[in-house]
Amino acid sequence: MSPRPPRIAAVLGLGAAALWLAPVQAQAQAQAQAQAQDQHPPASADPAPQRAAPLARKSPRPPAEAVPGGRTAPPGVPQAQRWTEDWSQPPAPGASLVEKLRHVPLGANEDFYLSIGGEARAYYTDWQHATLGLRADDDNSLVQSRLRLLADLHLGPQVRAYVELGDNREFGEEFATAANRDKLDLYQAFVDVTLPLGEAGRLTLRPGRFEMPLGNGKLVGTREALNMRFTYQGVRATYILPGRISVDAFATRPIAVRPGTFDDRGDPARVFHGVYVSAPDLFAGLGADLYWYEMKRKAATLREGTGADERDTLGARLWRRDAGIDVDLEAALQRGTFAGQDIRAWSVLLEAGYTWAALPLKPRLGLRADAFSGDDDLADGTAGTFVAAAPRLPMLSEGAFLNFSNLVDLYPSLTLKPHEAVSVMVGPQFLWRQSSADGVYVGPAGASFAPYGSTRRIGTTLNLEASWQVTRRLGLRLFETRFEPGSAFEKAGGRRANYFGLQTNYRF
Incomplete structure (x- = not known):
C-alpha cells in the first residue's frame, strides 16, 4: 500500500514547520513536561487548586499529578485538561494580549479574576482498512478541526464557574465519524463550590457538564484522538486531603454527541455513577487506588446478542513514578447482567519502564501487557466479555x-528524547484473543468478527509516535501504525491495515 498524496504533503509540511520553528524550540521545556498528561492523563485534578506562590514562568515544574488530590498544574502552562490550569498569577508588565486574557482582574481582590483561553487543533488522519476489513470500503482519510473557547471565573478560593464552547468538524472523509462532528455547542459548563475543612482538607461540589478521566485514564479516559472527548452531565463531589487521600463520588449521564448546534444532551439510554478513592503516597513511594462504578446501557451488542447491559466494575491500582522507575498495575472485575445473563468479566493492565535520565537521549525501555476477558462459551448463559x-x-x-x-x-x-521538548517512541505490539470462543472487537463501536478456529493470535502492529512541544502553547505530534494480521485472522476476513496521523495543536 503506497502512501496517499495528502500524507506526503503532510510530512513535507511538518518538515517545513520544523525548519521555521526551530529557533523557538528552547521555549518549550515547561510545556513538554506538562504534555506528559496526554500519555498519563490526570485521574481527577484538584477541583479547587490553592493559590500558587509567585514563581518564574520558566522554572521547571512537574505536571499535575495523575491522581485525585495531587499537585495542581505548573502556573501559567496550558494543560490537556484545561480546567486544571493555574492562571492565578497576574501577567508580568508588558505581557502579550494572550497572557493578559488569561488573568483579567475583577476589582482589588486578587482572588477575583476571569481567565479566557482557547484551543485550535488540526489533525490529519489516514486509515487504510480502519475496521481491519470487518466492513467493505473501510479506508478513510480526513482532516479533523477542533476549536475551543473557554472562560474560567474565580470568585475567591471557594467559588468558581467554568464554561467551554466547542466547534468540531471533519473534512474530506470517505465516511463520517460521529464524535468528530458537532457544530457550535456547550462542551463544558460547571460550578465548583468548595467547603474548606481546615486541617481535615476540603470538599468540593461540582454540578454541570464536565470531562472526568479516572485513574490512569485507561478504562475511563478522554477520547483525545477524536474531536469530541468523553463528557458527562450530572454532579461530582470530591473530598481532598492534599497529598494523602481523595474520594470522588459522581452521578452522571454520558453526553450524547449530536451534529447540530447547541443540541448535545445527557444520554437518556446511559447512566454512569460510582466512587473513586486514591492515596497518592500509601507506602514506600507507592500510590494506591480503589474504585467502583456502574455503567447502565439500555441497549448493547456483544457476540451473545443484543440487550440491556448493567455492568458494575470493581478495581484496584498500584503505581509508582520517579526519575528512573515507573510502574502501573491495575486489575478490575465486572459483574452485573447483560440481556438477562450474568456478567463474569475481568481485566489486568500492567505498564512499567525504566528511564536512564543521565544518558544521552534519556532512553526509556517500557513494557505494556494487558488482558481483557472474552467469553469462553457463547451458549452457557454467562456473559464473559x-x-x-x-x-x-x-x-x-x-x-x-x-x-x-x-x-x-x-x-x-x-x-x-533528543531534546527536552521532543520525544520518539517505537515498538512492536503482539495481539491475541483472550478466548478463542469469542470474536475480535474492532474500533470505538466494538463491532466484532465472528470467532475463528482455535488459534488466538490476531496479529502484530509496528508503532511510531513522535511529539514536539514547540512552545508552551504549540505542539506537533506524528503517529504511524502498521497492522499485520495473523494467518488465521486473515483467513477469517482480517486485512492488513495502516494508520498515519499528523496533529498540530495550539492552546492559549
Missing part, C-alpha cells in the same frame, strides 16, 4: 483498531 466504560483506545495504538474486549496485548517499547 469485558467492556470498558470509556476506553482510551490509543493506549493500544493511535489508530484505535481494536477495543478493550477479548484481547491480550504485549508491547515492548523504546522512548528517546
